[in-house]
Amino acid sequence: MSHPCHQCGAEVGEGNPFCRQCGAPQIRVGQGGEEPPAGEFAGTQSSTAGTISAQPPYASVNISINRRLARKQAALAGILVAIIIIFSSFSPWALLLIALPGFLAVQLYYRNGPGQKISSGAGAGIGLLTGFIGFLIFSVPALPLALWYVVLHPDPGLMQQFRTQMEAAAHSNPNPQAQQIVQNLLTPGGMAFICIAGFLFLLIWTLVLSALGGAIGANFSKRR
Numbered sequence: 001m002s003h004p005c006h007q008c009g010a011e012v013g014e015g016n017p018f019c020r021q022c023g024a025p026q027i028r029v030g031q032g033g034e035e036p037p038a039g040e041f042a043g044t045q046s047s048t049a050g051t052i053s054a055q056p057p058y059a060s061v062n063i064s065i066n067r068r069l070a071r072k073q074a075a076l077a078g079i080l081v082a083i084i085i086i087f088s089s090f091s092p093w094a095l096l097l098i099a100l101p102g103f104l105a106v107q108l109y110y111r112n113g114p115g116q117k118i119s120s121g122a123g124a125g126i127g128l129l130t131g132f133i134g135f136l137i138f139s140v141p142a143l144p145l146a147l148w149y150v151v152l153h154p155d156p157g158l159m160q161q162f163r164t165q166m167e168a169a170a171h172s173n174p175n176p177q178a179q180q181i182v183q184n185l186l187t188p189g190g191m192a193f194i195c196i197a198g199f200l201f202l203l204i205w206t207l208v209l210s211a212l213g214g215a216i217g218a219n220f221s222k223r224r
Helices: 038-054 067-087 092-112 120-152 156-172 176-185 188-223
Strands: 002-004 011-013
Touching: 067 092, 067 120, 067 188, 092 120, 092 188, 120 188, 156 176, 176 188
Parallel strands: none
Antiparallel strands: 002 011
16 A cells, blocks of 8 residues: 655655655654544543542641630639649648549530540640649749748748758768758748749649640540
8 A cells, every 4th residue: 555755746655664756754753732532531531530539538637726715624624723732731642633624624625615526735735724724823822821931930840840850861961061951941041942942843743744634635535
């Protein structure tokens, strides 16, 4: 089967790469701009659409918590923190219950909130805020009162007992620097330092346990 040469029009046999008349090459290159058939394009488009629609939407979307509601519930549960700290003066074991208000604050948030699940980190944040608010409720009146009682108007019997214990500890340590430190702690400034250090330790303890209770509360609500 032959075809005309595209250069001179002479007949060129099938399979001949060059025209015998003018020597022009007979290799035909398809145009790059040719559009595929409508059926093929439609099939490709529908296949692509099916692939896109088959992909699942992003399920792990970070949902921010309602901060206003979280602060409200943390303030309510913070009152319980202050009560627990007050009762710890009668029994130090009561300080272990400080995790309970953090747990309670998260449960109150779930009950009054939009019903969205929150992460353990968000629950720990609510618990942390609960512990901080509760400590403020307790310490705002308690710290000035403690400083007034310990530094300005110390109880003679209690101070004498404390002094005796500190001096006994100093005598048991032959290091002169340790004995000097004990003597400095027995001064009014040293007593104020001990009082403030005790409140700082109580703050750290309260924040850690409250955050732990909030994280446990978030995990507990996820499993329900």
